[in-house]
Amino acid sequence: MAPMSLFSRNTELPGLHGVLRDCTPAGKSSKRLREGDIAVVDAPDITRQLAQRLIEAKPVAVINLARFTTGSVPNFGPLLLLDSDILLVEGVGEDLKAGMRDGKKARVMEDGTIFHAERAIGAGTVLDRAAAEHRFTEAQQGLVDHMEAYFGNTIQFIHSEAPLLIDGVGVPDTGAEITGRKVLVASPGTGLRNQVTLLRNFIREYEPVIIGVDGAADTLVELGHAPDLIVGNPAHIGADTLRSGARVVLPAEPDGHAAGLERIQDLGIGAMTFPAATDSATDLALLLAEYHGAEMIINAGPVLDLEAMFADAPQATPAALLTRAKVGGKLVDADLIANLYTVRSGGGLAWLWAVLGILVALAAIVLIVGTGGDGSFTDNLIDTWNNIALKFQSWFN
Incomplete structure (x- = not known):
């Protein structure tokens, strides 16, 4: 899901009220979008997948810092949100993020203005059904025209560069x-x-x-x-x-x-x-x-x-x-x-640290044993190994 912030709804005041919840990756709030919240997203050409996730959370409104449809692709996301009777406000811009404060009450009006207390912290355009359908139709036709021209140029390129591509x-x-x-x-x-x-x-x-x-x-x-x-x-x-x-x-x-x-x-x-x-x-x-x-x-x-x-x-x-x-x-x-080639942090490295720890412990033991006797380093190791072997034999005899 795109970076998101939340307003929780409060029906005691005019407009759509709520407590601002910053749920962006850099935010401190741990609360997720809940029923009756107002979601603030940054999602140009909002996808069907993101729209469906928003619908499942049942917000009363979605405020988009960007436009729900830019015209480059015919995306179904805005239509799905409108079918669920969700208020859509778009084009609010980055200024809204500057005025947002985690845990503070705020409200969004039906004209697309967002308030914190009595101070307007942002404003956008309300997207209605007629405008969304018109944009979808225009984007769909524009995409068809674009792809027809694209593949027409592709055929032309094949004619001119077939020797290069083939041989x-x-x-x-x-x-x-x-x-x-x-x-x-x-x-x-x-x-x-x-x-x-x-x-x-x-x-x-x-x-x-x-x-x-x-x-x-x-x-x-x-x-x-x-x-x-x-x-x-x-x-x-x-x-x-x-x-x-x-x-x-x-x-x-x-x-x-x-x-x-x-x-x-x-x-x-x-x-x-x-x-x-x-x-x-x-x-x-x-x-x-x-x-x-x-x-x-x-x-x-x-x-x-x-x-x-x-x-x-x-x-x-x-x-x-x-x-x-x-x-x-x-x-x-x-x-x-x-x-x-990316090693994930956490449990994936635990076994590497365990092996490293065992190797370090073995090296320490060998060093202590090899230098702890009166003989040479090798003789000390051999004597220690023989003593261990004799000890094990005595247990089983």
């Missing part, structure tokens, strides 16, 4: 040893630094071929990982990274023109071009790794999924869809690999 025509021979190895393709994104940090044990164990895409190559170098290949426009990459010894591949237009070639020449660095109709360096890096026989390709950076396609995200191009279809089962999201 790898145009893929450069980088000279890097990729066949049969794991390849890490790092693309620019907000969570890239954390992803690469969590992959450090994987990188240490398997020593994958590392491909830095555009500015992600700088991030790799900053984290202590030297990329084997750099794919992207050199104008977006630091000079020290370009001089790090990695082979540089420049995305080029079908006619061979490559942006950033002048920078490469100024730095005195060798480079090769990769002509294609797509301008996505990430797509080219994935195709390069697949063509040269990578065993597994781990993609760190923004992922391509249905939500990204619906929202027309920058990485959700027709070329990206076809590239991932070409790579197929070799492609793995970096978060999944990182999860395998």
Whole structure:
């Protein structure tokens, strides 16, 4: 469920009254949403799953810091909430959170204004049934139009790039040893630094071929990982990274023109071009790794999924869809690999500590026994072992 705060209802005062309960991850309140509460969520395009969970708790109103429907997808969440006779107030914004105090009484009015005592701490727009249905219809038609255009461009890309997708025509021979190895393709994104940090044990164990895409190559170098290949426009990459010894591949237009070639020449660095109709360096890096026989390709950076396609995200191009279809089962999201190398705290570590404790105790005993007699360290150990064995024999004789 999205971060949530609560108002408990109090029917003695006008409007919807209650005690403010901060149930966000950083909040101190331990109380959950109860029947008659007013839920405050931050959920743009609120999903059906979240709406159903709210309905099960039977709140009298739901206040959304964002909009219940932004128009990018036809989501059923608002309609489900309205079917349950729940008041919906949207677009309140972050100002409400600044005025919220855990454990304090507050009320929400039918015009969408939220009060703490006599002071207004936020205001939004009440979403009624007609507006919700209109937005749903518009979003549905907009999504259909968007997907028709998307797949139309996909077909066009197939016509122009079939030789590349099928036979790898145009893929450069980088000279890097990729066949049969794991390849890490790092693309620019907000969570890239954390992803690469969590992959450090994987990188240490398997020593994958590392491909830095555009500015992600700088991030790799900053984290202590030297990329084997750099794919992207050199104008977006630091000079020290370009001089790090990695082979540089420049995305080029079908006619061979490559942006950033002048920078490469100024730095005195060798480079090769990769002509294609797509301008996505990430797509080219994935195709390069697949063509040269990578065993597994781990993609760190923004992922391509249905939500990204619906929202027309920058990485959700027709070329990206076809590239991932070409790579197929070799492609793995970096978060999944990182999860395998994440040791959970708590009971999962108890047995490790127990084994460590036993080993330390044994080492201490050996040290004490070996140095506790008049003979050498080895003689003391042998004498002690013989005494223990004779003692056990006497018990059974």
